[in-house]
Amino acid sequence: MGSQEVSTVDWQGKHVTVAGLGVSGIPAARALHERGALVTVVNDGDDERARAQAAELEALGITVRLGDGATLPPSTELVVTAPGWQPDKPLFLAAAEAGVDIWGDVELAWRLRGTNGREAAPWLAVTGTNGKTTTVRMLASILEAAGLRTAAVGNIGVSLLDAVLGEQEYDVLAVELSSYQLHWAPSPRAHSAAVLNLAPDHLDWHGSMEAYAADKGRVYEGNTVACVYNAADPATEDLVREADVEEGCRAIGFTLGPPGPSQLGVVDGILVDRAFVKNRQKQAQELAEVSDVNPPAPHNIANALAAAAxxxxFGVEPAAVRDGLRAFRPDAHRIEHVADIGEVAYVDDSKATNTHATEASLAAYDSIVWIAGGLAKGATFDELVTGAAKRLRGVVLMGADRALIHEALTRHAPEVPVVDLDRTDTGAMSEAVEHAARLARPGDTVLLAPACASMDMFTNYNKRGEAFADAVRARAGTSA
Structure with missing residues (x-):
């Protein structure tokens, strides 16, 4: 693994504060406690679920402090934080003032890998504003098709700590990393990594686009074999140039057009490789057909090319790329076809929670009735609407910040009919689907791609997508 040697820390008696209960906090607390650390867990919330989680940890001898995540416990020598906690929290400011290191769950997993007597598996890491989960799951499918022991882990919902400390041995891990996780992870060194794209997102957390991009760029630090970038997004290539990588590590681009040397791309409906061939100046290796990608929307083909790269x-043969892509099934609420009713397609892309994801979603269809709105998270919509205006048959808006999208439509697509639903209850989705159906014509796609977060109306984007699918299926039942 080159410079990726396993790190050793003497945890016995070390005072560690774990910030946050949940998917990352509980495994971190358990793992540190098992290694002899004196663990205190702090958590902002003090609800019934948190109290139940606290009771389980306290039964092991771990101290838990609920309702106070702001104060740094005395004697703290290290803070391990859940990725979503903002850097300006008083706990972290106090830690910085005291000279105490702050690690995220990814940093801890990197430091603990290989400490359970099993060889540390190399990481193939993926980050980007959109497409991370799909790309990582495609990558895992390809690696499995190659006969490798692997798992899709990280921000995808499977704890990296569980992966590196569990009983299962892996040949390689497909690792999804968010900007939050990368912010608190100075040490990880991937075998190879990809930044899929960069667009404004989570700027309230990072403070600026520059800080957000810098955190994303950490994924390239110390790469040993390949830094994969998006040839259509120069900012990703800039991050490769700025990265401090191992000698011999290569920059590998992916493009939806014909690839140049050291790139993967598309020629006549075929995914081809001009990077990992003997003579990349003159040769290209066929990997798969565009039709092997599910669904074959442009941004999903880009995801497939990044996964293939x-x-x-990692040395996977071309046939495994093809077989892995064919076997892959996308997650729910990601350009998911729900039904066809009266020659109109209904598609759920509730996962499109920002403008960049929605831009890619809108680009996949020619004539669209767009259902949008929710919490804008500080986003603006002029560029999105300008790019999509010619594809829009009509728009149905709902949610707290729908006026921002409506104003952009008024400025840049005044001829497009807009239905503005003045309600933010969950039942609004059924009405939205009814209005969209009236606007649609045969051959159109009714597309839920909100460009906004869901929490003003729904628990999460999954619930929003389910409400859309339920409304469509109800309509399909009445139209049958």
């Missing part, structure tokens, strides 16, 4: 960097 990482797999090829």
């Amino acid at each position: 990482l797999a090829r960097a």
Whole structure:
């Protein structure tokens, strides 16, 4: 693994504060406690679920402090934080003032890998504003098709700590990393990594686009074989140039057009590799057909090319790329076809929670009735609407910040009919689907791609997508 040697820390008696209960906090507290650390867990919330989680940890001898995540416990020598906690929290400011290191769950997993007597598996890492989960799951499918022991882990919902400390042995891990996780992870060194794209997102957390991009760029630090970038997004290539990588590590681009040397791309409906071939100046290796990608929308083909590039960097044969892509099934609420009613397609892309994801979603269809709105998270919509205006048959808006999208439509697509639903209850989705159906014509796609977060109306984007699918299926039942 080159410079990726396993790190050793003497945890016995070390005072560690774990910030946050939940998917990352509980495994971190358990793992540190098992290694002899004196663990205190602090958590902002003090609800019934938190109290139940606290009771389980306290039964092991771990101290838990609920309702106070702001104060740094005395004697703290290290803070391990859940990725979502903002850097300006008083706890972290106090830690910085005291000279106490702050690690995220990814940093801890990196430091603990290989400490359970099993060889540390190399990481193939993926980050970007959109497409991370799909790309990582595609990558895992390709690696499995190659006969490798692997798992899709990280921000995808499977704890990295569980992966590196569990009983299962892996040949390689497909790791999804968010900007939050990368912010608190100075040490990880991937075998190869990809930044899929960069667009404004989570700027309230990072403070600026520059800080957000810098955190994303950490994924390239110390790469040993390949830094994979998006040839259509120069900012990703800039991050490769700025990265401090191992000698011999290569920059590998992916493009939806014909690839140049050291790139993967598309020629006549074929995904081809001009990076991992003997003579990349003159040769290209066929990997798969565009029709092997599910669904074959442009941004999803880009995801497939990025996954293929990482797999090829790890030495995977072309046939496994094809077989892995064919076997892959996308997660729910990601350009998911729900039904066809009266020659109108209904598609759920509730996962499109920002403008960049929605831009890609809108680009996949020619004539669209767009259902949008929710919490804008500080986003603006002029560029999105300008790019999509010619594709829009009509728009149905709902949610707290729908006026921002409506204003952009008025400025840049005044001829497009807009239905503005003045309600933010969950039942609004059924009405939205009814209005969209009236606007649609045969051959159109009714597309839920909100460009906004869901929490003003729904628990999460999954619930929003389920409400859309339920409303469509109800309509399909009445139209049958």
